[in-house]
Amino acid sequence: MTDLATHLATLAPHLSDIRTRGIPNHINGQACSAHSGMTFQTTSPLDGSLIAEVARSDASDVNTAVQAAKTAFDTWHTTTPTARKAVLHAIADGIEARAHEIALCECWDTGQAYRFMAKAAQRGADNFRYFADLAPGVQDGQSLPSPGLMNVTTRIPIGPVGVITPWNTPFMLSTWKIAPALAAGCTVVHKPAELSPWTALILSEIAKEAGLPPGVWNLINGIGHEAGRALTQHPEIKAIAFVGGTATGTAIMAQGAATLKRVHLELGGKNPIVVFDDADFERALDATLFMAYSLNGERCTSASRLLVQASIADRFEAALIKRIKIIRVGHPLDPNTDIGPLIGAAHCDKVSGSIRRAQTQGATVTAPNVPTDGPKTFIGPTLVTNATNYMDIARHEIFAPVLTSIRFTDDADALRIANDTPYGLAAYLWTSDINRAMRLMDQLDAGMIWVNTANLRHLPTPFGGMKASGIGRDGGAQSFDIYTEQKHIGIATQDPHIPRLGV
Numbered sequence: 001m002t003d004l005a006t007h008l009a010t011l012a013p014h015l016s017d018i019r020t021r022g023i024p025n026h027i028n029g030q031a032c033s034a035h036s037g038m039t040f041q042t043t044s045p046l047d048g049s050l051i052a053e054v055a056r057s058d059a060s061d062v063n064t065a066v067q068a069a070k071t072a073f074d075t076w077h078t079t080t081p082t083a084r085k086a087v088l089h090a091i092a093d094g095i096e097a098r099a100h101e102i103a104l105c106e107c108w109d110t111g112q113a114y115r116f117m118a119k120a121a122q123r124g125a126d127n128f129r130y131f132a133d134l135a136p137g138v139q140d141g142q143s144l145p146s147p148g149l150m151n152v153t154t155r156i157p158i159g160p161v162g163v164i165t166p167w168n169t170p171f172m173l174s175t176w177k178i179a180p181a182l183a184a185g186c187t188v189v190h191k192p193a194e195l196s197p198w199t200a201l202i203l204s205e206i207a208k209e210a211g212l213p214p215g216v217w218n219l220i221n222g223i224g225h226e227a228g229r230a231l232t233q234h235p236e237i238k239a240i241a242f243v244g245g246t247a248t249g250t251a252i253m254a255q256g257a258a259t260l261k262r263v264h265l266e267l268g269g270k271n272p273i274v275v276f277d278d279a280d281f282e283r284a285l286d287a288t289l290f291m292a293y294s295l296n297g298e299r300c301t302s303a304s305r306l307l308v309q310a311s312i313a314d315r316f317e318a319a320l321i322k323r324i325k326i327i328r329v330g331h332p333l334d335p336n337t338d339i340g341p342l343i344g345a346a347h348c349d350k351v352s353g354s355i356r357r358a359q360t361q362g363a364t365v366t367a368p369n370v371p372t373d374g375p376k377t378f379i380g381p382t383l384v385t386n387a388t389n390y391m392d393i394a395r396h397e398i399f400a401p402v403l404t405s406i407r408f409t410d411d412a413d414a415l416r417i418a419n420d421t422p423y424g425l426a427a428y429l430w431t432s433d434i435n436r437a438m439r440l441m442d443q444l445d446a447g448m449i450w451v452n453t454a455n456l457r458h459l460p461t462p463f464g465g466m467k468a469s470g471i472g473r474d475g476g477a478q479s480f481d482i483y484t485e486q487k488h489i490g491i492a493t494q495d496p497h498i499p500r501l502g503v
Contacts (some may be wrong), residue, residue: 005116007333008158011104015051018105023197025221026204027212028068035060040223041287042197045111045377046332056195057222059230062189065218066236067286068178069160070186072215077111077157077185081136086185087134089212095175102199104114106171106331109198111341111377114333116295117169121465124175124203131479135183138480150163150491157185158262164252165200166244167193167343168298168399168490173427174200177241178217179480188217189237191228193244195343197221201349224248235259239482243300245397246423246468256469264472265483266300266464268397269425272418272444273303278309279430280452285319287454288403291428293327293381297401300469301426301448301455304398306405307414313407314383315379317385320403324381325368339401341377346415348377351400358393358404389417397423409438419445424488426455447473 022039024031033039038056043049053060053267076084088319095102099121106117141153163177170192181188194199204219220227232240239262242252249265254264261280273291275284291303332340342348359365377391384404394404408414418427427446429437437451447465450456457463462473472482 002335004331004334007104007335010100011108011333014101014105015108017197018052018201018395019050021052023052023201023221025055025057025064025065026201026208026217026219027061027394027454028072028218029208029217029397031470034058035064040078040194042109042195043344044108045344046108048345051109051198054194055221057191057220057227057230059226061222062227062234064166065189065220066234068215068218069189070236072213073157073160073187076182076187076213077215079183079185081138081183082184083136084183085132085176087211088128088135088179090493091207091212091265092128092132093123094206094210094292095121095128095203098202099125102171102202103201104333105182105198106196107340108410110167110170111332111343112169112295112298113337113340114335115337118155118334120172123261125173127175127459128179131179131183131346133478134180134477138184138484141265142355148492148494148496150493152489152491153418154487154489155184155480156487158483158485160187160189160236161239161483162234163188163190164228164231164240164244165190165192165196168338169295170196170200170440171203173243174203176474177243178203180474181241181483182212182217184483187215189231190217191220191222191231192219193239194221194223228252229255232256232261233259238262239264241482249470262482264474266472266474267425267468267470267471268399268423269300269302269398269465270305270395270421270423271426271428272300272305272307272421273301273428274418274430274434275312275316276310276414276429276431276436277308277340278432280432281312281316281319283452284430285316285323287428287430288320289323289327289381292403293324293339293401296342298343298399303426303428304404305394305418305421307408307417308405309414310407310409313405316330316489317383320383320405320443321366324366325385327368327381329368329378329380339381342379342400343375343377347399348379351379351398351402352394354396354398355382355384355402361389361391361393363387363393376421386406389420415440415443419443422443422468426450426465428454 067421
């Protein structure tokens with residue numbers, strides 16, 4: 001297996017290059033600085049070192065990008081779906097060619113462990129290939145005949161759209177939103193998170209090299225309340241696809257209201273993993289550890305609440321504590337690392353504050369030692385026991401490797417606790433009783449439910465949540481709902497009776 005030293009040596013020239021040239025915008029096929037010349041710095045969460053100066057866009061930069069997308073739309077949406085498909089496949093080829101570079105840069109930019117990021121680029125390529133293959137069928141509709149009418153439906157691309165992506169696994173999530181927009185015939189203005197903008201630049205370079213026409217995909221960097229707000233308020237942007245926190249999603253809805261902007265919001269979660277006493281103990285234990293602590297716990301589908309039946313709770317929690325003491329916390333480029341640093345010191349302080357509050361509210365906290373050198377961005381796998389669902393740590397999204405264990409007595413108690421949250425993104429059930437699973441699936445407030453498995457993403461299936469977890473679905477044909485308008489066309493097949501007025 002490749003070691004840490006080799007990864008660092010491979011990353012070094014890429015890091016040197018990006019420090020020299022910075023991270024510019026990419027508008028109408030060209031790299032460019034912000035109109036104001038202003039920049040901000042992006043740093044590595046590992047050691048606080050400078051990655052690059054990043055273009056700090058404002059409303060004028062956003063407008064330039066939107067106008068480029070508007071002009072390019074006239075050509076892109078009339079490009080044949082087969083031609084769009086070919087370009088998207090070429091982008092997937094480019095991603096695969098630079099997959100190792102993308103993984104290393106993403107680790108350095110986000111703090112995510114290499115063992116998980118190593119496959120992120122391939123997942124991005126898979127997203128492009130999947131939606132490329134759907135492009136020829138995007139406009140397909142239905143035939144809905146009625147007496148005297150041939151009724152058909154079709155879809156057309158909505159126009160230029162805005163895509164705003166988060167700092168956790170930014171590369172993969174960017175492809176998840178941008179690929180279906182391009183496949184549908186829309187043009188895109190993309191604003192990546194200011195905390196992790198590096199791989200968005202790589203993605204825009206790949207797209208250009210793959211032959212994507214200028215202006216079809218434009219990249220603007222900046223701060224949320226500056227560039228992000230300008231994008232969500234711009235009247236020529238017809239829809240916003242956003243992944244991030246619920247508070248920001250609420251603000252985006254308000255900002256787009258004046259222009260009746262369509263929104264697709266993939267927001268937060270406080271997802272329960274429910275373990276009954278008849279579950280396969282070891283497999284449920286593996287799934288709990290993976291869904292709570294992988295990807296630093298910094299993902300929307302993380303299982304941050306363990307609901308465990310009281311009859312096995314002592315044994316299950318003891319097994320968790322034994323295992324989390326072995327989970328490796330360290331350098332994100334070390335292939336042996338399970339958990340790297342969190343995205344930044346401010347986020348780490350917020351998480352630490354949540355853990356301290358849990359202790360003051362009577363919970364017990366178990367966490368192994370973590371590295372103490374460098375910035376305070378490391379939080380080890382943490383288990384909170386003796387908790388109730390009314391504690392702050394059980395109600396608010398933590399976005400960190402922190403698992404809160406809550407005990408339940410029976411099915412009704414488990415369901416009550418699971419649904420007692422503002423969120424409704426995902427839920428995980430572990431039981432050998434299929435009848436119980438079927439009953440609970442119907443009653444759980446969650447857009448996605450996995451039974452006796454961890455989160456296994458299948459692209460044709462709908463991905464999204466209920467309540468404060470968002471609006472809309474990704475996956476399969478559902479991904480095109482936000483990017484297309486549906487039309488009905490009725491054609492007379494016989495002389496219709498039309499009432500005559502003014503005779």
